[in-house]
Amino acid sequence: MHEATVQTHLLRDAVILLGFALGFVILFRRLGLGATLGYLLAGAVVGPSVLGLVGGAAEKIDVAELGITFLLFIVGLELNPARLWRMKREIFGLGLLQVASCGLLLAGFTWVVTKNDLAAAIALGLPLGLSSTAQVLPLLQSSGRLRTPFGERAFAILLFQDLSIIPLITIVTLMSRNPADANAPPGWLLALYTVGAIAGLIALGRFAIRPLFRLIGNLGEREMFVVAALFTIIAAAALMELLGLSTALGAFVAGVMLADSPYRHELEADVEPFRSILLGLFFLSVGMLLDLGAIAKEPLFVLGMAAALIAVKTAVIAGIGLAFRMSWRSALGLGILLSQGGEFGFVLFSQAQGAQLIDAETTSLFSAIVTLSMVTTPFLMKATRKLREAPVERQEKREEPQNDGANALIVGYGRFGQTVAQMLIASEVPVTLIDTDVEMIDVAGEFGAKVYFGDGTRVDLLRQAGAEEAELILFCIDGDQLTPDIIEGVHEAFPKAALYARAFDRRSVIKLKDSPVRYVVREVLESAVRMARMALEEIGVGGEQIDRSEAMYRGRDRERLHRQFETGDLKTAREKIITQDERR
DSSP states (O other), rough: OHHHHHHHHHHHHHHHHHHHHHHHHHHHHHHHHHHHHHHHHHHHOEEEEEEEOOOOHHHHHHHHHHHHHHHHHHHHHHHOOOHHHHHHHHIIIIHHHHHHHHHHHHHHHHHHHHHHOHHHHHHHHHHTOOOOOOHHHHHHTTOOTTTTTHHHHHHHHHOOOHHHHHHHHHHHHHTOGGGTTTTTTOHHHHHHHHHHHHHHHHHIIIIIIIIHHHHHHHHHHHHHHHHHHHHHHHHHHHHHHHSSSSSHHHHHHHHHHHTTTTTHHHHHHHHHHHHHHHHHHHHHHHHOOOOOOHHHHHHHHHHHHHHHHHHHHHHHHHHHHHTTTTTTTHHHHHHHOOOSSOHOOOOOHHHHTTSSSSSSHHHHHHHHHHHHHHHHHHHHHHEEEEHHHHHHHHHHHHHHOTTTOOOEEOOOOSSSHHHHHHHHHHHHHOEEEEHHHHHHHHHHHHHTEEEEEEEOOHHHHHHTTTTOOSSEEEESSSSOOHHHHHHHHHHHHHTSSSSEESSSSSSHHHHTSSSSSSSEEEHHHHHHHHHHHHHHHHTTTOOOHHHHHHHHHHHHHHHHHHHHHOOOOOTTTGSOOOOHHHHH
């Protein structure tokens, strides 16, 4: 009976949490304020401070923190060595300066204003230097600026901030006053554990995890790929926890070791739904833990600290941007965009509370400060638009490479896709290659081609591969795999991209006739026409006769295909086929 009651409570809590989350997130999305704030407010409303509909936030956040672990895994997957090298100056220059200067200044400001001791001020101030990746990246994507020089600088800072969570957790741990941590290994031993664990994870990745994904890819079992991805993340996190280290560090290293593998986009697409759900639950739990009574006692402190946080970060980041030779308008825009606190602040405040550096009331106050600062960002961006945006666009147009051309995703890297890819690359069009054939991917790698593993007919995988910014999506898949529903789904998800499709035969062409594909290419038509021309030349047929023959064939074939479109019957217009009997 007790078990049945517990199960009933769990189901009731789930319905309430998901229902409120759905309502608030939809509302906040419509208002342009982002999903994160919707989750936080939903948690606060259903929590003990308002309606008191759901309890047990502390237990829920233990599970929900897996969302942060999954987020760090995806961050690790983004750290492709080539991309790191290209952006090294922005990531390790701009990012390091931002985290260090904002964190130290805000720690000093907190020390003076709150009159806490230095350790507590550091534990509170350093997290305030971080911004919200979950809020800023969607803002950049929706404005179409993610791939611009401005967007890349913002992304570089966010990436370094995500990397810095590991050393910041370590700093909080080293300052811990919790007696339970007194018997923890000394710092130098923890450092050795960390190095050993990272080396072990890298070795496992090379000699066990990659072969495992290759085996699963050959089997073609997508469900097993999802299971293997979840196993990799959780096993890496569990290993770190066993050693007394950060679970997020384990997931991050697991992501890095797979960042340069052909399975990166497939992994991102498979893990993303779990990350989104768990991260949403994390923000719900944070909202439930907010002590609104404590906040109501000191509203001026919360408002003043939020204003100070935004002002300090805007000024410091704008100054760093100017030092990196950005125009003052671009630098101001970057400062405002990254002026809020971030989701990792909640994690670090919780760590600091567990380490007995701050109390629960202080955690609620500073969580409210971060939340309030996040609310202001969309409004500040809109309010300053005229001041910063138009001149920034002109500057960015001057800074963009002149010969980049259109971004293109090529799905299928067989004999057809290889030719298409090489033609585009020869015209300096950047391409992303996707295929499911593991053996072909390995062979392509031997010839210097980077092909990612994944089902390119899936919208979520295409999104991970950059389809929202792509101008071309070319389906070069073998066989008769494309359907109108697939093409329609891709077109709806990525309306800016022109879609091209390779068709197996005329049946495939007819099947795709009402789909939003820009052009369908029959895979052997042109090569067959070319072979016929060469054969006719070989036996001495004149050029004019060959041209007439080709024109006759193409005209009759085109008319036959048009009539087949109308009827849907392959046998329609059979008389248009040029046969031996007809020519006698």
